Amino acid sequence: xxxxxxxxxxxxxxxxxxxxxxxxxxxxxxxxxxxxxxxxxxxxxxxxxxxxxxxxxxxxxxxxx
Numbered sequence: 001x002x003x004x005x006x007x008x009x010x011x012x013x014x015x016x017x018x019x020x021x022x023x024x025x026x027x028x029x030x031x032x033x034x035x036x037x038x039x040x041x042x043x044x045x046x047x048x049x050x051x052x053x054x055x056x057x058x059x060x061x062x063x064x065x
Contacts (some may be wrong), residue, residue: 004050004054007050007060008047008050008051011043011046011047011050012047014043015018015044015047018036018039018040019040020038021036022036022037049050
């Protein structure tokens with residue numbers, strides 16, 4: 001497994017953990033709920049950007065060959 005796959009796996013696991021907390025109603029109050037939702041959103045953004053950047057780099061490397 002390369003580093004990219006490891007990072008994607010870590011993002012997915014953390015996002016799943018946070019979603020489970022929300023699904024189980026473990027947010028203590030509305031502020032914590034908003035924080036959890038924001039964190040999930042941030043992880044999703046980071047995952048998407050990482051994927052985009054790595055894919056662009058790979059395409060550029062292939063084009064250079």
